[in-house]
Amino acid sequence: MAHERLMRRFSRGEAAACRELYEMYGRAVYVVALKALDDRGLAEEAVQLTFLRAWEAAARFEVGRDPGPWLYTIARRVSIDLYRRERRHRDHHQGTTEIVALPPSIEDTWDTWQVRAALDRLPADELEVVRATHFLGLSHTETAGKLGIPVGTVKSRSHRAYRRLAGLLAHLREASA
Amino acid sequence: MRCDDFRAAFLAGDLGDMHFAHLSGCEACRAAQEDLATVGDVLNDPDVWQRPPPGLAEQVVAAVSPPAPTGRAVRWLRLAAAVVLVVAGIGLVVRALPEGADWEVELFATDLAPQASGAVKGWVTDGGTRVALEAAGLDPAPEGFVYELWFSSDDLHVSAGTFTRPDGAQGWVGVSRADFPRLWITLEAVDDDPGPSRTTVLDTNP
Numbered sequence: 001m002a003h004e005r006l007m008r009r010f011s012r013g014e015a016a017a018c019r020e021l022y023e024m025y026g027r028a029v030y031v032v033a034l035k036a037l038d039d040r041g042l043a044e045e046a047v048q049l050t051f052l053r054a055w056e057a058a059a060r061f062e063v064g065r066d067p068g069p070w071l072y073t074i075a076r077r078v079s080i081d082l083y084r085r086e087r088r089h090r091d092h093h094q095g096t097t098e099i100v101a102l103p104p105s106i107e108d109t110w111d112t113w114q115v116r117a118a119l120d121r122l123p124a125d126e127l128e129v130v131r132a133t134h135f136l137g138l139s140h141t142e143t144a145g146k147l148g149i150p151v152g153t154v155k156s157r158s159h160r161a162y163r164r165l166a167g168l169l170a171h172l173r174e175a176s177a
Numbered sequence: 178m179r180c181d182d183f184r185a186a187f188l189a190g191d192l193g194d195m196h197f198a199h200l201s202g203c204e205a206c207r208a209a210q211e212d213l214a215t216v217g218d219v220l221n222d223p224d225v226w227q228r229p230p231p232g233l234a235e236q237v238v239a240a241v242s243p244p245a246p247t248g249r250a251v252r253w254l255r256l257a258a259a260v261v262l263v264v265a266g267i268g269l270v271v272r273a274l275p276e277g278a279d280w281e282v283e284l285f286a287t288d289l290a291p292q293a294s295g296a297v298k299g300w301v302t303d304g305g306t307r308v309a310l311e312a313a314g315l316d317p318a319p320e321g322f323v324y325e326l327w328f329s330s331d332d333l334h335v336s337a338g339t340f341t342r343p344d345g346a347q348g349w350v351g352v353s354r355a356d357f358p359r360l361w362i363t364l365e366a367v368d369d370d371p372g373p374s375r376t377t378v379l380d381t382n383p
Contacts, residue, residue, distance in 0.1 A: 030229035166184035
């Protein structure tokens with residue numbers, strides 16, 4: 001229902017609704033674009049284009065649907081277009097005319113999208129434990145020291161976080177966009 | 178043991194004997210192993226933990242909803258309006274130039290304005306180049322924004338003027354196209370940023 005209300009406002013052209021949609025999915029769009037393009041500047045451009053295209057197409061969006069897969073589809077398309085544009089420019093300057101093949105990283109972006117979107121639904125205290133483990137490579141003891149909490153609390157937050165992630169991502173393949 | 182506990186332990190990389198015992202008797206968890214391994218791989222990918230820069234939200238909102246000019250922006254809007262008038266004034270002179278331009282270059286649509294098309298004609302003068310734009314498929318610039326024509330060579334960008342209505346806009350630039358081969362048009366917020374925005378609507382090299 002929250003999605004439906006938001007997308008109804010978005011389709012009416014409310015800028016505040018665009019900001020809310022960005023708060024929900026902006027990071028996932030950015031991460032997908034970064035994964036596909038491997039360039040922060042291009043990823044930022046992809047984020048702007050994705051939301052601009054969503055904005056332009058909002059009147060045709062069925063407001064009862066989950067906007068996540070819709071935004072992902074736009075973000076992937078935008079990333080592919082930007083990738084091809086950059087390759088054409090590079091080939092033009094090098095005087096080559098090879099057919100532009102897409103990088104394998106494009107194919108993995110749906111998994112990346114779903115995991116990032118699930119992470120963005122975790123409570124902040126659980127998210128920071130998962131981040132410490134996977135991004136910073138810390139043990140539970142090191143995480144406890146960094147966050148200033150008991151090791152037992154790290155373990156319980158970690159277990160809750162992974163249970164929640166497993167639930168949110170239970171149908172990774174079935175939910176293909 | 179519940180399936181949730183097994184799956185949490187799998188993602189945590191913390192499987193013990195009791196988890197393997199559960200797995201041997203649970204077809205659903207055996208079927209879920211591939212997906213769980215994929216989730217683990219993505220969690221270990223540094224890209225998934227990156228954040229967009231803080232100002233990107235404002236740029237996104239500004240792109241979809243041009244803000245009403247206020248305060249300083251109003252002053253810049255007046256300045257931009259004056260520039261547009263100057264460009265229009267030059268246009269009267271350009272129309273008096275000979276029919277044949279010294280050069281003409283086609284501008285191509287970008288992802289931001291896929292319906293747009295255009296061409297720029299140039300007349301070489303002693304001090305630079307007079308230019309005239311013919312464009313189609315571009316709406317007048319929204320309130321608080323102007324279009325700007327750029328001559329560029331790599332990362333060096335020189336403005337040939339701003340305008341609000343793309344078709345028939347005319348201007349002048351103190352450089353030659355031979356030295357600045359890329360011509361492109363951006364949509365610019367009326368502000369104190371002198372450089373081109375990333376909102377390109379027409380380009381010789383889209």
